[in-house]
Amino acid sequence: MTSKSNLCFLLLPVLLAFARASELCDAGQNTQRLQVDLGLEQCPDHGLIYAASKLHADREGVPSGRLELEEEKREGDAACAAQSSALLQHSHGKADQGAEAESLYGESLYGTAGVPLCKDAADFLPEREMWAWCDFYGPGATMPDETVCNAQEGCNGGQGWCHCEGATGCQGAGGIWNAQTCAMEVDMFSPEQRDMLREADLHGSCLDLEANGMKAKDLVSWPAQKCCHSFPATVCNKELEAQTPCLENEDFEHNKSMWAWCDTYIAAPSQEVCNANGCQGDQWHCHCETQAGCLGVGGRWEEYQCWQDLQWMSAEVHEGIKKAKSQHTCDDVEVWHSPLHYQVDWLGSSCCSTGKSVCKAWSISAASTD
Incomplete structure (x- = not known):
């Protein structure tokens, strides 16, 4: 037992030294990793070198000049430490700014994704439905008969089918209304797309920004x-x-009907009733050219007005028109890889009081001048 105790006593310093060396090695590796992470790999840990050198010099009588060299290295350490501190503060600052930005967008009306889409958050309509449909086949839904379907607002149908345009009619007919809201839509953007739009919001422009293959x-x-x-x-x-x-915005006739039609599917008038009201038809269909005739046979008169078509005009077309007006010509103005007049001539001829789009008006003016 005594010999074993003596052996353990002799080995203990060696084991402690080995453990300490291992600890220092791990610390050195961690320090090196931290230096790489902070961009400090060009700044070696001269402080440890100086301490070790001073200890060695004290023991071995190394000249003071050597210590002066090590002192210079130590001063270099101070510069690296300052650089490290600055980088850490910068990193924390960026993290704080990122958290603040997340909080800013998260508390806005943009939904949980916090993605800027409009010119500011107050203009975002989170509950607006982008698209929707009435489901009569899913769990909990029932397919109504023709009478029940046609009795609901905005619904029409026949044997084995029913179509509803709105939530009220859909639910009244026994269907389930499924809608994709604006908040749900922006929540589907990828992290890269969200970062891209935040950058656009910061700079006030989307020029040249792209993520996941989409501009x-x-x-x-x-x-x-x-x-x-x-x-x-x-x-x-x-x-x-x-x-x-x-050419002038006030020339646009918002409430003018672009086209209209009579829906007689539900009414299904007889040929006699159809013809008696100035409409044309047979036992299978009835066509009415006027609102009075349509209502006379029990049909539904539908109109499509200029404002409805204008609402489909994309931001790119609005931007193209603004550019054309600023340069007093549509020449060289393209939208969606085609001349601007392709986008405005038909709507302009139908809905401008002059009967001409901005491009047509300028082309006529230029021709008369020539």
């Missing part, structure tokens, strides 16, 4: 059109004002 302007276009109260202004162009296809 920022293309990503924003459709959701902003449905979800931003101030559209066509968006995060990509916060100052863009709404335009019309007319």
Whole structure:
């Protein structure tokens, strides 16, 4: 026992030294990793070198000049320490700013994703439905008979089918209304797309920004059109004002009917009733050219007005019209890889009081001048 105790006593310092060396090695590796993470790999740990050198010099009688050299290294350490501190503070500052930005967007109306889409958060309409449908086949839904379906607001149907345009009619007919809201839409953006739009919001422009193979302007276009109260202004162009296809905006006739039709499917009038009201038809169909005739046979008169078509005009078209007006010509103005007049001539001829779009008006003016 005595010999074993003596052996353990002799080995104990060696074991402690080995453990200490291992600890220092791990610490050195951690220090090196930290230096790399902070961009400090060019700053070796001269403080440890100086301490070891001084201890060695004290024991071995190394000249003071050597210690002066080590002192210079120590001063270099101070510079590296200052650099490290600055980098750490900068890193924490960026983290704090990032957290603050997340909090800012998270507390906005942009939904849980906190993605800027409109020119500012107050213009975002989180509960606006981008698209929706009435489900009569899913769990909990029932397919109504023809009478029940047609009795609901905005619904029409026949044997074995029913179509509803709104939530009230859908639910009244026994269906389940499924809607994709604006908040749900922006929540689906990828992390890269969210970062891209935050950068656009910071700089006030989407120019040249791209993520996941999609340009920022293309990503924003459709959701902003449905979800931003101030559209066509968006995060990509916060100052863009709404335009019309007319030379003067006041020439646009918002409530003018572009086309109309009579829905007689539900009424299903007989040939005699159809013809008696100035409409044309047979036992299978009835066509009415006037609202009076349509209502006379029990049909539903539908109109599509100019304002309804204008609301589908993309931000890119608004931007193109603004550019054309500023240079007094549509020449060299393109939208979606085609001349601007392709986007405005038809709507302008139908809805401008002059019967001409901004491009047509200028082309006529230029021709008369020549």
